[in-house]
Amino acid sequence: MLVCVCNRISDRDIRSAIHEGASGFRDVKSELGVGNCCGQCVPFAKGVVDDTLSQLQLSRGFQLAQELKA
Numbered sequence: 001m002l003v004c005v006c007n008r009i010s011d012r013d014i015r016s017a018i019h020e021g022a023s024g025f026r027d028v029k030s031e032l033g034v035g036n037c038c039g040q041c042v043p044f045a046k047g048v049v050d051d052t053l054s055q056l057q058l059s060r061g062f063q064l065a066q067e068l069k070a
């Protein structure tokens with residue numbers, strides 16, 4: 001889904017940036033340019049960032065728990 005119309009940035013682009021090391025909206029904005037024109041996409045883009053970070057933290061927590069069990 002297109003999140004930032006001005007810069008043609010999708011939710012997939014944002015999720016990829018997070019998985020490649022971006023640690024928050026500021027990093028994603030700097031890396032992709034999301035939200036740097038009209039700004040209409042910023043609230044939704046921040047939501048995608050937060051959701052992706054939460055999923056990543058859950059996944060890492062699950063992996064750590066599995067490693068501790070082994």
Ligand code: FES
Nearest residue numbers: 004006037038041
């Ligand atoms: S829609 Fe993202 S800056 Fe305009």
